[in-house]
Amino acid sequence: MIRKLLIANRGEIACRVIRTARSMGVNTVAVYSDADANALHVQMADEAVHLGPAPARESYLDIEKVIGAAQKTGADAIHPGYGFLSENADFCRACEAAGIIFVGPPTGAIEAMGSKSAAKRIMEEAKVPLVPGYHGANQDPGVIEGHAERIGYPVLLKAAAGGGGKGMRRVDRAQDFMEALEAAKREARNAFNDDIMLVERYVLSPRHVEIQVFCDSHGNGVYLHERDCSVQRRHQKVVEEAPAPGVSPELRARMGEAALRAAKAIGYVGAGTVEFLLDSRGEFYFMEMNTRLQVEHPVTELITGQDLVQWQLLVAGGEELPLQQQDIPLIGHAMEVRIYAEDPDNDFLPATGTLLRHCPPQQDDSVRVDTGVQSGDEISVHYDPMISKLIVHGSNRREALAKLDRALREYQIAGLTHNIPFLRRVINHSAFAGSAVTTHFIEENEAALLKATRVLSSVQLAGIAACLAAQRTGNCALRAPETDAHSPWHQGDAWRSNLMPTQQACIDFHGERHEIRFTAGGGQVLWHSGEHQGEIHTLADAQVAIVDGRRVNFTPVLHTGGGTLFIDGTQVDFAIVEPDLGESGDDAGHGLSAPMNGTIVSLLVEAGTPVEADQPLLVMEAMKMEHTLRAPKGGTVKQYFCSAGELVDGGSLLVDFEEGEA
Incomplete structure (x- = not known):
C-alpha cells in the first residue's frame, strides 16, 4: 500500500492526482520550479520541494533532483502524471534503483513502446493491424526518402521517440520531403533528445480512436471502452469524447481485444492507451501506445464511473484490478475540451500573460473542470499552454453536447488570448453535431471555424458603455479630496455648467474603432455609438444591466488600456484608444x-x-x-x-x- 506519494509533475494533472490520493488517505508531496513557486498544486499538497529554475530541463526533467525530493521527504512512490518523465525509461529505472514505486508500467514496457519503430515490430508479431511504412534502423535521409517514394505520397514523418504531435510532419510532395525531414528531426531533438524518424502511409480521412487499457501484476487486463479524439490541430487533440460515435459493440470488442494483445505483448502493468486510426470501412491500424495516463482520461472515468488515478495507485501498490471485463459499465456519453492559451485565428500560436480572471463554470455531477491555475497566475513560455480541461456527461451525445456548449458560455477567462470561442464554433458545427468528423475536420472547415467575423451587438456596446462609465466614475472618486467632497469639480459624472454631462471614448475591437458617447448618473447610463443607442439601468451591488427592457448579467474586467466584458454568453475584449497628441513618430522600421x-x-x-x-x-x-x-x-x-x-x-x-x- 502506498502511504506517501510524490507527484513528479505540475498543472492540472498534479492537482488531479493530489485530490485522489488524499481521498485514499495518502499523503502528497509536490515538486515545483521557480516559475511554479505559488502554483495551485504546490498549495494543495501536504508538502512541496523546490527543484530549480523554470526551464523543465533544470527542474521537472532532472531525474536526480526528482528522486532526491522523494528520498528527502520519505515518499514511497512517485506518480509521473503525463508529459515530462512519465514515459522515460531511465526515470523508471532510477525509481527502481532507489527502492521507490513508480506509478506506471515496468521499464521494459516503456522501452518497448518508447521507440515507435520498435513498437511497430512488436505489434506486428502480436497480430495488431499496422499502417504500411518504414520503421528501420538505417536513418540515412536518402534511405528514408526512398521508402517514402515506395509507400507513395502523402506520407507522415514521425519521431520514433515522439508524442503530442512533436517531430511530426505530413509531406504531400517529393520536393518538400527533405525540408520536412530536417524540421521534424530538429524538433524531435529539442523535445526528446532523439531524432530517429519513421515514415508511414498517410491514411486519408481517418478517425483517431483509442482504447483505454489497464493491467495489474496478477495477470489481469481489461479495456475500458474507446475514446474518439479525431478533432485535432497540429496533431494535438482539441475535443475528445467517449464512447466513439458510430462504433458498434462488435467493432469495440475487436479494437479492445487488439489493444489488450498489444499490452500483454510487452508485459504491461498500469494504465495505458492504445491509439488506432479508423478508416471509413471500419478497418483500424495501430499508431502507438502511450505508456501513461492520457490527458483525456476523464471522459472514460465519466462513462464507467471509475477513478483511473485510484486504479493506478491500487495497482502500483500490488493490488488486483477493481473490476473484470464483464463488470465494466458503459454509462451515457462524455465530452472533453482542452482550454488553451492560444490564438486559433493566428495559426494557433500559444499565448502568454497573466490570468486576470479565471472563473470556470459551476461544477456538479455532470460538469467537471480539471485545472492547475487560478486568477492571478502567469501562463509562461516555459510550459504547455493548457489552462484546463472542461468535461461534461450526459445521458446521450446530444445532451452532453448541449451541456458542453452551456458550460463554455459560462467559462470566463480574461488577460490573455484563449480558444473558448473557437471551441464553441467547433462543437456547434453541423458536421461535429452529426458525428461526421475526421482528423482533418479543422482544416476542412477553416472558413467556418477560424477568423470568425466579429461585429459588436447593441447589448455588447451597452455593456462596454457601462464599463467605461464605471471606470471614469471610479477614477474621479479616487482623486476627490476629503474636504468639500460635494464640489462639482470633483464629481465623476463629467459635470459641466448648463450642459449635459456627456463623456466619450474611442475603443478598438479587433481592428475596428467605435466612438461611444455616454452620460452616467444615479445608476443610469444613456449611450449611443453610430446607429446604436440605448439606456442602461445598473442595479446596486450587482453586475446587472437592464438594456431596452431586457435584464442582462455582465462581468467587467478592467485594466490599463482597456478591458474584457462577459455579457450574454459572449466575451468582448476591447482597447481604449487614447487621443493622438502628435507625439508618435512614423519612423517605425520594417x-x-x-x-x-x-x-x-x-x-x-x-x-x-x-x-x-x-x-x-x-x-x-x-x-x-x-x-x-x-x-x-x-x-x-x-x-x-x-x-x-x-x-x-x-x-x-x-x-x-x-x-x-x-
Whole structure:
C-alpha cells in the first residue's frame, strides 16, 4: 500500500492526482520550479520541494533532483502524471534503483513502446493491424526518402521517440520531403533528445480512436471502452469524447481485444492507451501506445464511473484490478475540451500573460473542470499552454453536447488570448453535431471555424458603455479630496455648467474603432455609438444591466488600456484608444516581430541574403513547439536583432527586412 506519494509533475494533472490520493488517505508531496513557486498544486499538497529554475530541463526533467525530493521527504512512490518523465525509461529505472514505486508500467514496457519503430515490430508479431511504412534502423535521409517514394505520397514523418504531435510532419510532395525531414528531426531533438524518424502511409480521412487499457501484476487486463479524439490541430487533440460515435459493440470488442494483445505483448502493468486510426470501412491500424495516463482520461472515468488515478495507485501498490471485463459499465456519453492559451485565428500560436480572471463554470455531477491555475497566475513560455480541461456527461451525445456548449458560455477567462470561442464554433458545427468528423475536420472547415467575423451587438456596446462609465466614475472618486467632497469639480459624472454631462471614448475591437458617447448618473447610463443607442439601468451591488427592457448579467474586467466584458454568453475584449497628441513618430522600421515569447532555435539565412516570399528565415520554440518565421514577400534580410539560444519577448523586432526583388 502506498502511504506517501510524490507527484513528479505540475498543472492540472498534479492537482488531479493530489485530490485522489488524499481521498485514499495518502499523503502528497509536490515538486515545483521557480516559475511554479505559488502554483495551485504546490498549495494543495501536504508538502512541496523546490527543484530549480523554470526551464523543465533544470527542474521537472532532472531525474536526480526528482528522486532526491522523494528520498528527502520519505515518499514511497512517485506518480509521473503525463508529459515530462512519465514515459522515460531511465526515470523508471532510477525509481527502481532507489527502492521507490513508480506509478506506471515496468521499464521494459516503456522501452518497448518508447521507440515507435520498435513498437511497430512488436505489434506486428502480436497480430495488431499496422499502417504500411518504414520503421528501420538505417536513418540515412536518402534511405528514408526512398521508402517514402515506395509507400507513395502523402506520407507522415514521425519521431520514433515522439508524442503530442512533436517531430511530426505530413509531406504531400517529393520536393518538400527533405525540408520536412530536417524540421521534424530538429524538433524531435529539442523535445526528446532523439531524432530517429519513421515514415508511414498517410491514411486519408481517418478517425483517431483509442482504447483505454489497464493491467495489474496478477495477470489481469481489461479495456475500458474507446475514446474518439479525431478533432485535432497540429496533431494535438482539441475535443475528445467517449464512447466513439458510430462504433458498434462488435467493432469495440475487436479494437479492445487488439489493444489488450498489444499490452500483454510487452508485459504491461498500469494504465495505458492504445491509439488506432479508423478508416471509413471500419478497418483500424495501430499508431502507438502511450505508456501513461492520457490527458483525456476523464471522459472514460465519466462513462464507467471509475477513478483511473485510484486504479493506478491500487495497482502500483500490488493490488488486483477493481473490476473484470464483464463488470465494466458503459454509462451515457462524455465530452472533453482542452482550454488553451492560444490564438486559433493566428495559426494557433500559444499565448502568454497573466490570468486576470479565471472563473470556470459551476461544477456538479455532470460538469467537471480539471485545472492547475487560478486568477492571478502567469501562463509562461516555459510550459504547455493548457489552462484546463472542461468535461461534461450526459445521458446521450446530444445532451452532453448541449451541456458542453452551456458550460463554455459560462467559462470566463480574461488577460490573455484563449480558444473558448473557437471551441464553441467547433462543437456547434453541423458536421461535429452529426458525428461526421475526421482528423482533418479543422482544416476542412477553416472558413467556418477560424477568423470568425466579429461585429459588436447593441447589448455588447451597452455593456462596454457601462464599463467605461464605471471606470471614469471610479477614477474621479479616487482623486476627490476629503474636504468639500460635494464640489462639482470633483464629481465623476463629467459635470459641466448648463450642459449635459456627456463623456466619450474611442475603443478598438479587433481592428475596428467605435466612438461611444455616454452620460452616467444615479445608476443610469444613456449611450449611443453610430446607429446604436440605448439606456442602461445598473442595479446596486450587482453586475446587472437592464438594456431596452431586457435584464442582462455582465462581468467587467478592467485594466490599463482597456478591458474584457462577459455579457450574454459572449466575451468582448476591447482597447481604449487614447487621443493622438502628435507625439508618435512614423519612423517605425520594417521587419518581422516575435509572435510570442520564446527561444530562438536557429537563424536560417545570413544577413544581407536575398530571399523569396515565404522562405523560412528563423525558427523559434515556445511552449514545447517550434514555429518558423517566413519572409512576407521577396526581399533582403538586412539585419537580425536576435541570435540562436536567445529568449525573446513577444512583439520584439527580430529581423530588419527590406522588400524588393529577391
